[in-house]
Amino acid sequence: MRYYFFHLMSWPYLPANFADDYDSAWVWLPNSLYDPVKGHDLYQNYLDTLAYADELGFDGICVNEHHQNAYGLMPSPNLMAAALTQRTRRCQIAVIGNALPLYNPPLRVAEEFAMLDVLSGGRLVAGMVIGGGPEYFSYQVNPTYARERFREALDLIVKAWTTPGPFLWNSKHYFFRYVNPWPRPIQQPHPPIWIPGAGSLETVEFVAGRRYAYMGIPYFHIDTFRRMFGLFREACEKAGYKADPEQMGWGIPIYVAETDRQAREEFEPHLWYFIRNLLKNISLAPPGYTSAKSALAILRNRGQFLADQKDWDAIEKGVFAIVGSPETVRQKLDHYRKELGVGVVLTGCQTGTLPHELARKSMALLAKEVLPHVR
Amino acid sequence: MFDALKKLKYGARVFLSRKGGEPEVIDVRGRPVSIMSGGDGPPFVYLHSTLGESMRWLPFHAAWSKHFTVYAPLHPGFGQSGGFDEIDSIEDMAFHYLELFDALGLGEVILGGVSLGGWIAAEFAIRWPERVKKLWLSGAPGLWVEEQPLPDLFRDMANVPRLRSLLFHDPDGYMAKMVLADNIEDERRVMGFQAMTVLARLVWERPYDPKLARRLHRIQCPTLLLWGGNDRLVPPAYGEAYRQHLPQSEMKIIPHCGHLAMFEKEAEFVEAVTAFCQ
Numbered sequence: 001m002r003y004y005f006f007h008l009m010s011w012p013y014l015p016a017n018f019a020d021d022y023d024s025a026w027v028w029l030p031n032s033l034y035d036p037v038k039g040h041d042l043y044q045n046y047l048d049t050l051a052y053a054d055e056l057g058f059d060g061i062c063v064n065e066h067h068q069n070a071y072g073l074m075p076s077p078n079l080m081a082a083a084l085t086q087r088t089r090r091c092q093i094a095v096i097g098n099a100l101p102l103y104n105p106p107l108r109v110a111e112e113f114a115m116l117d118v119l120s121g122g123r124l125v126a127g128m129v130i131g132g133g134p135e136y137f138s139y140q141v142n143p144t145y146a147r148e149r150f151r152e153a154l155d156l157i158v159k160a161w162t163t164p165g166p167f168l169w170n171s172k173h174y175f176f177r178y179v180n181p182w183p184r185p186i187q188q189p190h191p192p193i194w195i196p197g198a199g200s201l202e203t204v205e206f207v208a209g210r211r212y213a214y215m216g217i218p219y220f221h222i223d224t225f226r227r228m229f230g231l232f233r234e235a236c237e238k239a240g241y242k243a244d245p246e247q248m249g250w251g252i253p254i255y256v257a258e259t260d261r262q263a264r265e266e267f268e269p270h271l272w273y274f275i276r277n278l279l280k281n282i283s284l285a286p287p288g289y290t291s292a293k294s295a296l297a298i299l300r301n302r303g304q305f306l307a308d309q310k311d312w313d314a315i316e317k318g319v320f321a322i323v324g325s326p327e328t329v330r331q332k333l334d335h336y337r338k339e340l341g342v343g344v345v346l347t348g349c350q351t352g353t354l355p356h357e358l359a360r361k362s363m364a365l366l367a368k369e370v371l372p373h374v375r
Numbered sequence: 376m377f378d379a380l381k382k383l384k385y386g387a388r389v390f391l392s393r394k395g396g397e398p399e400v401i402d403v404r405g406r407p408v409s410i411m412s413g414g415d416g417p418p419f420v421y422l423h424s425t426l427g428e429s430m431r432w433l434p435f436h437a438a439w440s441k442h443f444t445v446y447a448p449l450h451p452g453f454g455q456s457g458g459f460d461e462i463d464s465i466e467d468m469a470f471h472y473l474e475l476f477d478a479l480g481l482g483e484v485i486l487g488g489v490s491l492g493g494w495i496a497a498e499f500a501i502r503w504p505e506r507v508k509k510l511w512l513s514g515a516p517g518l519w520v521e522e523q524p525l526p527d528l529f530r531d532m533a534n535v536p537r538l539r540s541l542l543f544h545d546p547d548g549y550m551a552k553m554v555l556a557d558n559i560e561d562e563r564r565v566m567g568f569q570a571m572t573v574l575a576r577l578v579w580e581r582p583y584d585p586k587l588a589r590r591l592h593r594i595q596c597p598t599l600l601l602w603g604g605n606d607r608l609v610p611p612a613y614g615e616a617y618r619q620h621l622p623q624s625e626m627k628i629i630p631h632c633g634h635l636a637m638f639e640k641e642a643e644f645v646e647a648v649t650a651f652c653q
Binding site: 028136137140141142143144145285286287288292295296299300 | 529530532533561562564565566568569571572574575576579580
């Protein structure tokens, strides 16, 4: 059982009227709302938090990629991962991930991930994503090719890491006469590959078929995760093997304080900041980004996303976050990780406005009072 | 109440006009193409907008069929029409229609379309001008007017009220509310998503053809540019831009009309197209 600490690096300084007066925290939210001087301190703090997770004994730390938004301030997670290779000694560094269709040429990802693996001495987890819907608006990359390009780019990257170069690559979207990346990764045959997903059958079957690890994106109702991992296990069986728990990751925000009441009081306002501001328009879905079949499934699952929740009761019942005393968190975490059958938990608590000292306090309680009991 | 009556009346006309076109699926070099045809007279091909209005034989199709043999095919990716995997660009659409016309044995046609359909018609006509007897375009994108950038339809595609005000002069009119209904079942929503997927493939990265303007001179046939005076999606300035590159064209504005003239001002639209094509 492995525990990773993830960080979105959210922007905490949105104006108080943001939820009412702006229609999006993505793509077209005016970048005049970003303050680079405050941004400097924020990056320092966020990097400190991630380095602290290494000190506390988390198995890994996670960064990810988003563009033109206040939800996550890492247009290049690889830059943050590079900084973290120099600030951490032991933990894995999971970049979950690079949005492959946004990279042209995608060989850039093979190169940068290899750099990170070499820099960190083989601690990289290579996450590959299709990228969220809003990114296709921000980068004007054609969403109707998202899945084709993702698969071609992924195959190209894995081949670039595992086949001696130079070799020629020819597929529908990419042609390269000389595939020959320097450096090559330390980990053999290549760094572990994680594919984050939100339960679409296409992705589940693809990841199972390739024997990669499927990371369930957080902020969904527990039923969504139940269905998702059930589908994944079935898909592995169809592919002729039994799913390894390490192939399944569950994304779940966790906040721990001295008592249940204190935990909720400290955490709840910051979760609402996140829900009401930063999730605004995250579901922006460009046409063709999913198949029509998946689009229908998404429509039918309305109400299962964190942004649709209106009160604390709904959040607790849907297990959108685990919040409480060490004892409460221990019980819930143990119950659900066993029920879901996952071998990897991706947890985080920083929702943007949560004060750094509270984030660090919760992380320490989680690492010291909870995790030793749920390994 | 008045609107409800109008709506009923339109529904009855749709029902009656069905007798004209019989949908069939034909094979074009391995691709199924859904097409309706009806009427008698010179061949007249109507290329539909992203709404996919040629899924049904509508009153405006029927009106033309009194004068022409009307062909109303569905583009690849719409309804039963396959071959979308082979479509990467607007040029591929033009080649698709070349092959369809060959399959139908059509030499020279009267060609026209609304919005996306109009753009495809223009792209066809610059490549094979000898196949086009007359050309008409309504609300057609394809060019770029620096002073009036096209709005982002994809941003508003899930917002019905915003979509209505983008596509109709009168967003509260009965036609706006019928074409873009408030509550539609999920299956229809998915069909809309699929239609927008076809459009996105063609226009997402660049919502116009940078080579079209300097190739328009190849079109020598009479051309009608028929625009809704209040088209907010593809403003009349785009019709004007076509006109500047097509010396033999005429531009006609339908007042109090948005992007979808065939719905918002059906009588004027049908009359203008028919008069020009006869």
